[in-house]
Amino acid sequence: MHIKHLSLSNFRNYSTLELPLQPGVNLLVGRNGQGKTNLVEAIFYAATLNSHRVSGYLPLVKHQQDKAVMRILAGFEDRENLIELELNVSGANRTRINRSDTPRVRDVLGLVSAVIFSPEDLDIVKRDPSNRRAFIDDLLVQLTPRLAGVFSDYDRVLKQRNTLLKTSRNLPKDSPGLDTLAAWDDSLIKLGTEIIAFRQDLIKRIAAPLLSSYEAIADEKNNPSIKYKSSLTGSNIVEPEVFEEDFLVTSDREEIETQFRTKLELVKSKELERGISLVGPHRDDLVLYLGDYPAKGFVSHGESWSYALALKLASAQLLREEARAGDPILILDDVFAELDSTRRTRLANLVSDNEQVLITAAVVEDVPTELSANRIFVTAGEIVVGNA
Numbered sequence: 001m002h003i004k005h006l007s008l009s010n011f012r013n014y015s016t017l018e019l020p021l022q023p024g025v026n027l028l029v030g031r032n033g034q035g036k037t038n039l040v041e042a043i044f045y046a047a048t049l050n051s052h053r054v055s056g057y058l059p060l061v062k063h064q065q066d067k068a069v070m071r072i073l074a075g076f077e078d079r080e081n082l083i084e085l086e087l088n089v090s091g092a093n094r095t096r097i098n099r100s101d102t103p104r105v106r107d108v109l110g111l112v113s114a115v116i117f118s119p120e121d122l123d124i125v126k127r128d129p130s131n132r133r134a135f136i137d138d139l140l141v142q143l144t145p146r147l148a149g150v151f152s153d154y155d156r157v158l159k160q161r162n163t164l165l166k167t168s169r170n171l172p173k174d175s176p177g178l179d180t181l182a183a184w185d186d187s188l189i190k191l192g193t194e195i196i197a198f199r200q201d202l203i204k205r206i207a208a209p210l211l212s213s214y215e216a217i218a219d220e221k222n223n224p225s226i227k228y229k230s231s232l233t234g235s236n237i238v239e240p241e242v243f244e245e246d247f248l249v250t251s252d253r254e255e256i257e258t259q260f261r262t263k264l265e266l267v268k269s270k271e272l273e274r275g276i277s278l279v280g281p282h283r284d285d286l287v288l289y290l291g292d293y294p295a296k297g298f299v300s301h302g303e304s305w306s307y308a309l310a311l312k313l314a315s316a317q318l319l320r321e322e323a324r325a326g327d328p329i330l331i332l333d334d335v336f337a338e339l340d341s342t343r344r345t346r347l348a349n350l351v352s353d354n355e356q357v358l359i360t361a362a363v364v365e366d367v368p369t370e371l372s373a374n375r376i377f378v379t380a381g382e383i384v385v386g387n388a
Ligand SMILES: Nc1ncnc2c1ncn2[C@@H]1O[C@H](COP(=O)(O)OP(=O)(O)OP(=O)(O)O)[C@@H](O)[C@H]1O
Pocket: 011, 012, 013, 014, 030, 031, 032, 033, 034, 035, 036, 037, 038, 039, 059, 060, 061, 062, 063, 334, 360, 361, 362
C-alpha cells in the first residue's frame, strides 16, 4: 500500500499541512526540530494507534489547541481509502473511513500498514522488557487488528484485578471476601492466554525472516533467534536473569491456560502480600539471542543496530506476506546518519523496491543517492515539495 496524501491540522508543530506523497521513496529533509519525525509519526499513528515515541496521544495535539485532525488518502491496488482521525484533548476521539463515522476508533486498524525504524528501536535490544513487549504487540495488532480489543480488555482486567489485590492486601488467599478475585482470575487467564499464544506463534513465524534480514544487513554472520521468557513457567518471578526453565515451550492454548492457572494459584499469597498481579503476558519478555548468548548486555553497539534493524525488516516481510493492506510503508526515521557506509548501501538495496518508503534526514548527503530523488523540505512546520 502507499499514502497518496496526508493532511494535518493542529498536529504537533503543524497548524495545517497538505502533503502529497509519491509511491517509491520520499525523502523528508530539514534541520533538527523542524517537524520531520512529526510527519512520519502521524502516518505510523494511523497504522497502529500508537506513537513510536510517546505513550498516549495528548502530546500529538498542538500546544494550546483542543484537537488534532489527520486525514490520510491511502492507495491499495486499485482502491482508495480516506482515513480520518480526530484526537480530542477532552472527549472521545473520533474516526471516519471514507466519510462514514466508525463505531470504534480501532476500526481504522488494518487500513494503513507501516513499519518504522528509528534510533529509539535500539531500546528493543538494549533496554527493559516493556520495549520488547511493545514491539511484538504492535506487530501482532497490525497483523491481526482484532487483537487490539484483546489487549485493551486485558489491560482493563489487569487494572481492576490489581485494585482488588491492593484493597484485599494481606487477606489470606482463601478468605470469603475474595470471591470476586476468582472472576477476575478467569478473565485474566482467558485474555492472557490468547495474547501469549499469539506471541508464541509470531516468534515462530518471524524466525526465518529475522535470520535472513540479519544476514543481509550485518557484517558478521551470527544467528539471531528469539525465545519467550514467561512468568507462567519456572519458579522465578522477579529476577531479571535468564534461566532455561523460564522459557515457555508450548504454543498450545490449553496447555498455556493450564500453566497460567497453576502458576496463578501458586503465587496468589504473594500477590495478596504485594498487591499486584505477578503472572501474565504483562510480566513476560522476549530474550533476543545472537548466537548462543542473549544480545542484551553482550552485543556491541553496531550489532544492536543490525539486530534492531533486522527485527523491523523481518516485521515488514511478515506484513507484506500476511496483512490485508499488502506492502507496508517503510519508514526510516533518522537512520542513515547512524549507519556506516556499508550498511547504508545494504539498507538502500533492501528497501528501494518497497511500494513506498519514507525517509527523514537532517543531512541529504547521509542518504544514498539512489534514495534521494523525491525530496520534501521541512522547515518549522511547513513543507516545500521538490527543489527548495
Ligand atoms: N504538541 C506539540 N505542539 C507544538 N509543537 C510541538 C509539539 N510536539 C512537538 N513539537 C515541536 O515539534 C518540533 C520537533 O519536531 P520533530 O521531532 O518532527 O523534529 P525533526 O525535524 O524530526 O528533528 P530532528 O532532526 O532533530 O529529529 C520541536 O520543535 C517540538 O517542540
